[in-house]
Amino acid sequence: MNEYRGLEGEWHDLFWAEEEVNELSLLDSFLSEIEGPSLYLGSGSGRLLGPLSEKGYSLLGVEASEEMVSLSQKKWPETQVVASHWEDFELEQSYAAIVVPAFTFQLLDKPQAALEKMRTAVGEDGHLYLSLFFPWIELSGELPQGKWYPDQELTLPEGKIGKMWTRHKVDERKATLKREHRYQLLDASGEVKREEMTRQTIRWFADGALERMLSRSGWQIEKEIQNFGTPLEEGEDDLVYVITIHCRAVTPSGGGKK
Numbered sequence: 549m550n551e552y553r554g555l556e557g558e559w560h561d562l563f564w565a566e567e568e569v570n571e572l573s574l575l576d577s578f579l580s581e582i583e584g585p586s587l588y589l590g591s592g593s594g595r596l597l598g599p600l601s602e603k604g605y606s607l608l609g610v611e612a613s614e615e616m617v618s619l620s621q622k623k624w625p626e627t628q629v630v631a632s633h634w635e636d637f638e639l640e641q642s643y644a645a646i647v648v649p650a651f652t653f654q655l656l657d658k659p660q661a662a663l664e665k666m667r668t669a670v671g672e673d674g675h676l677y678l679s680l681f682f683p684w685i686e687l688s689g690e691l692p693q694g695k696w697y698p699d700q701e702l703t704l705p706e707g708k709i710g711k712m713w714t715r716h717k718v719d720e721r722k723a724t725l726k727r728e729h730r731y732q733l734l735d736a737s738g739e740v741k742r743e744e745m746t747r748q749t750i751r752w753f754a755d756g757a758l759e760r761m762l763s764r765s766g767w768q769i770e771k772e773i774q775n776f777g778t779p780l781e782e783g784e785d786d787l788v789y790v791i792t793i794h795c796r797a798v799t800p801s802g803g804g805k806k
């Protein structure tokens with residue numbers, strides 16, 4: 549299971565804050581069309597759930613990591629979060645929509661079954677928001693496999709530094725990327741004071757495979773947004789690194805289950 553713990557959980561929002569893009573406005577515009585309560589799968593420390601709940605959207609977060617849930621409850625005490633893996637979450641009512649931002653879907657062990665459960669959770673008129681990334685950099689070999697490289701760095705209070713190192717392995721046949729992260733907390737003199745390792749298996753989906761999986765689970769794509777809607781700058785490659793999908797519930801196609 550790929551739930552976040554320790555420094556990975558504590559520093560998650562700080563690393564995201566270094567990124568230029570923020571999914572909040574995309575989620576806001578999706579939810580503004582939804583009537584009724586929605587689920588947020590993998591709500592983490594509340595980075596997006598908090599501001600969205602504050603805006604008045606009725607959202608219940610489902611988060612596998614108890615540590616992330618307690619960070620979320622501390623920072624956003626008014627939000628609703630349940631500590632549960634999606635796979636074990638008990639559906640007690642029907643929801644208008646489910647949102648799965650920040651690539652959490654790619655951490656799930658059984659994506660087809662997860663989509664089927666999402667479809668069950670929403671009933672006939674439901675909607676789904678998913679964002680997925682494509683690991684072009686790892687697949688192109690731009691980053692060497694099996695070797696540690698410095699990935700992200702943070703300046704923390706009192707001159708402390710947070711470093712994250714990454715090592716990865718691609719399995720093209722299984723369409724999985726195995727990533728190890730080494731988190732290091734250094735004091736102002738550069739001495740390592742705390743070190744933690746984590747492992748994740750991330751799936752990626754080619755367009756056709758994703759559409760088939762969605763359609764078998766009873767989802768039809770209605771809208772696709774590329775690279776968080778950021779326009780291409782001159783000279784930039786036109787690869788799609790991130791795709792955000794809006795789907796609506798339909799009758800599952802008869803392709804059988806994976």
Ligand SMILES: C[S@@+](CC[C@H](N)C(=O)[O-])C[C@H]1O[C@@H](n2cnc3c(N)ncnc32)[C@H](O)[C@@H]1O
Binds near residue numbers: 593613633635
């Ligand atoms: C990339 S983080 C995104 C967190 C949050 N959505 C955000 O953008 O700040 C993925 C989150 O999904 C959680 N997660 C992973 N597998 C899960 C599962 N099977 N069910 C529920 N949550 C899961 C992790 O613990 C982590 O908090």
